[in-house]
Each structure stands twice: as C-alpha cells, then as structure tokens.
Amino acid sequence: xxxxxxxxxxxxxxxxxxxxxxxxxxxxxxxxxxxxxxxxxxxxxxxxxxxxxxxxxxxxxxxxxxxxxxxxxxxxxxxxxxxxxxxxxxxxxxxxxxxxxxxxxxxxxxxxxxxxxxxxxxxxxxxxxxxxxxxxxxxxxxxxxxxxxxxxxxxxxxxxxxxxxxxxxxxxxxxxxxxxxxxxxxxxxxxxxxxxxxxxxxxxxxxxxxxxxxxxxxxxxxxxxxxxxxxxxxxxxxxxxxxxxxxxxxxxxxxxxxxxxxxxxxxxxxxxxxxxxxxxxxxxxxxxxxxxxxxxxxxxxxxxxxxxxxxxxxxxxxxxxxxxxxxxxxxxxxxxxxxxxxxxxxxxxxxxxxxxxxxxxxxxxxxxxxx
Numbered sequence: 001x002x003x004x005x006x007x008x009x010x011x012x013x014x015x016x017x018x019x020x021x022x023x024x025x026x027x028x029x030x031x032x033x034x035x036x037x038x039x040x041x042x043x044x045x046x047x048x049x050x051x052x053x054x055x056x057x058x059x060x061x062x063x064x065x066x067x068x069x070x071x072x073x074x075x076x077x078x079x080x081x082x083x084x085x086x087x088x089x090x091x092x093x094x095x096x097x098x099x100x101x102x103x104x105x106x107x108x109x110x111x112x113x114x115x116x117x118x119x120x121x122x123x124x125x126x127x128x129x130x131x132x133x134x135x136x137x138x139x140x141x142x143x144x145x146x147x148x149x150x151x152x153x154x155x156x157x158x159x160x161x162x163x164x165x166x167x168x169x170x171x172x173x174x175x176x177x178x179x180x181x182x183x184x185x186x187x188x189x190x191x192x193x194x195x196x197x198x199x200x201x202x203x204x205x206x207x208x209x210x211x212x213x214x215x216x217x218x219x220x221x222x223x224x225x226x227x228x229x230x231x232x233x234x235x236x237x238x239x240x241x242x243x244x245x246x247x248x249x250x251x252x253x254x255x256x257x258x259x260x261x262x263x264x265x266x267x268x269x270x271x272x273x274x275x276x277x278x279x280x281x282x283x284x285x286x287x288x289x290x291x292x293x294x295x296x297x298x299x300x301x302x303x304x305x306x307x308x309x310x311x312x313x314x315x316x317x318x319x320x321x322x323x324x325x326x327x328x329x330x331x332x333x334x335x336x337x338x339x340x341x342x343x344x345x346x347x348x349x350x351x352x353x354x355x356x357x358x359x360x361x362x363x364x365x366x367x368x369x370x371x
Contacts, residue, residue, distance in 0.1 A: 004068025
C-alpha cells in the first residue's frame, strides 16, 4: 500500500503523523511511504531522517494526496484539504466529527473511508488512540491554567501551589477519565487544592484510592459543579462521550458567579466543549474573556509539545496502521473490532451512530457496507 504523510497545516500544529521509526516499520511490512517535505520539521525530524528510514520525500501535499491509498494525519482535514481527498481513499486521523457539520458533510461529499483515531475502542471501553493525547493535554492543562492565572496574562494573580501562610489555588477538574486524572495529578503536584468530579461512583472510588491527600473526589452533578465553581480559581474540563458532542456542564449563568480572573481550560473543546461559552481557539490566540473569566480553549493542545506528542501518538497508531496497510481496510476492520469502531464514514454514508445523531443525519450500519 502507498501511505501518505502530509504536513499538518492547522494553526501552530507542529506534530506529524508518523515518526521516522514508524516509517521504518511500515517499510519492513512491504509498504511505500511518501512524506511531504518538511512535514516533520516542527517535531524536529528532517527530510534526511525520513529518507534514511525508507520514505520518499514529496514536494507538495497535492502530490501526497494524489498518490497515497491511505493518508495518515494528526488533525482533521481543513477546508483547503477537502478537495485533495479522493473517493475510496482511506484517511486515518483525529476527526471529532460531532463538533463540525462542515467537516462531516465535506468528507461525505469526497466519499472517502474515514477512520477516526478517537473512536477506535477496546472491549473494555478504553480509547487507545485517544489516550496518549489525552494524557498530554491533561498534563498540560494545569500548566496552561497556572500561566493564565498570572496577573499579566489576565488572571487573578494566584500561584497554583500558594506559599506557607497563604492558601493554594482551588482547581476544579470536571471528568475523571484520562484527561481529568492526569490534570488532577499534575495540579496536585503543584500543591493546589484539587476537586475532581465524575458521574461514575466506581471511578471516584478508584481516584480516591490513588490520588494524594490534596485531591478530593466528588460526584458530578449540576448542583456540585455550580457550588464548586464559585470557589474555583481554575476549572479544567475533561469530559468525553466517545464520538459524540461533549455536554455543556459549565453554563453561561455560572460564569457570572465565578471569581473575576479565574481561568477555564476546556480540554474537550475539540469535541464541542463542556463550557457553554466555549469556542475553539489556537496557540496563536489561545484565550478570550467572558464575564471576567479567562477561557483557554485551544483545540490542539498537544501540538505545543510536538516532540513528546508525536512519539506518543505513533506508539499508539502504528500497530493499527500496519493492519490497515497489510490487510486492506475492509479485511482489517472485519478482523479487528477495535478498528471497526473507528469507522466513521464509508463513501457517502455515516457509519458512526453518534455522529449521525449530532446532526440528525442518516446512519448506516457499517456491517452492511463491508460485503
């Protein structure tokens, strides 16, 4: 199979879909890998490193898309890439369709086979291709929140860990999954007073067992979120419903009662966000203020630490990419239920039910299209 790796062109997206080491593995499996020139420069990989690993360097994205049978990316295609995608071409990347009707309609129009990293799912319900980036974003969230709590950045002027004789910041983490767990761990390490919420009592018992003493667990209810947001200096949103739009848990009304200069970091913004006033921002312009509350809603947070993120992503995606390339997408998804769940569109059919529900569009069972 010919596997294409274009350069990411989303604002300040410095990651690349495959490391040179990943290229070497794909080559060892008998596949041709074409990489757009300087695709890896943001991560620190030169064209020469890719060539040494066995890749061919291609001068433009147009050529990569034109030649490749499978495109591997990091972020969803943006408008200028839509027309490059061919009917029947496999596109393997993060899509987060439920956050964008425009993207959904564009991929249906192109009639591609789109397999979303974020909905590949194991039998235990875990999301193996989302986990590494959720770990990165979760660990970044307190770091970014601490920065924007500084007065010159528009925040209250609160030090996350406080100092002796002065209380630490109160950090509210909504969601006890991978993002929330990592965020709470790092915030606690800074010395903050942390409250982590989830709607799963068994998860809260686990978190209560493993977290340090400055982390308090609490059931996620509207009443508890409203109460805790009143005293929070930093709120971190880490809510995920696989493949679906995130629910709004912090409402516009709640903002009016929050502290002036408090900060919200909405990690779930790439899936629609869990803050009613949330809207996706970029690393170039990461924040805005509503009712005196600073909103940090960067939709590709791990792009700021591309070296760490690219290795973590390739570690997770490569085994699945090898299966798709070795067997072809139809056989691969038939034999691997995890990959089957990654299918979001086949041609002009939506085959992931929650995406169809998000836009009240027709849904087709993927199994009916695999014969």
